[in-house]
Amino acid sequence: MISGGRLPAFALVFIETHHSFSYPETPRAYEHTSVTFTSFLLLFFGGIVTGTIGAMLGLGGGVFLVPFLALVFDLPMHQAIATSILAVIATSSAGAAMNVERQIVNLKLGMV
Numbered sequence: 001m002i003s004g005g006r007l008p009a010f011a012l013v014f015i016e017t018h019h020s021f022s023y024p025e026t027p028r029a030y031e032h033t034s035v036t037f038t039s040f041l042l043l044f045f046g047g048i049v050t051g052t053i054g055a056m057l058g059l060g061g062g063v064f065l066v067p068f069l070a071l072v073f074d075l076p077m078h079q080a081i082a083t084s085i086l087a088v089i090a091t092s093s094a095g096a097a098m099n100v101e102r103q104i105v106n107l108k109l110g111m112v
Helices: 009-020 037-057 062-072 077-101
Strands: none
16 A cells, blocks of 8 residues: 555546547557658757767666657657667667677576
């Protein structure tokens, strides 16, 4: 049970915001199906900037990438978070593959 039987403040905020929004029938992300050259450049340089700032501060780039996608490209928050998670999976898989290729990983220990 949560301390004193009360819900944490973030749970109450989530419950309140979840019920106060009305969701459109067609998600906003499906309205923009083509990527223009300017939006591609904005995504490319935005990714470089958010990744660089995240690396300099010792944070993941998703801390800055998710708000960038949600605010600049008007992407729904769930899709912005999913994009960030996909980027983390891709980079961590590439790093793991390189470590296996260099034979600096104990695969038997990793399977435990």
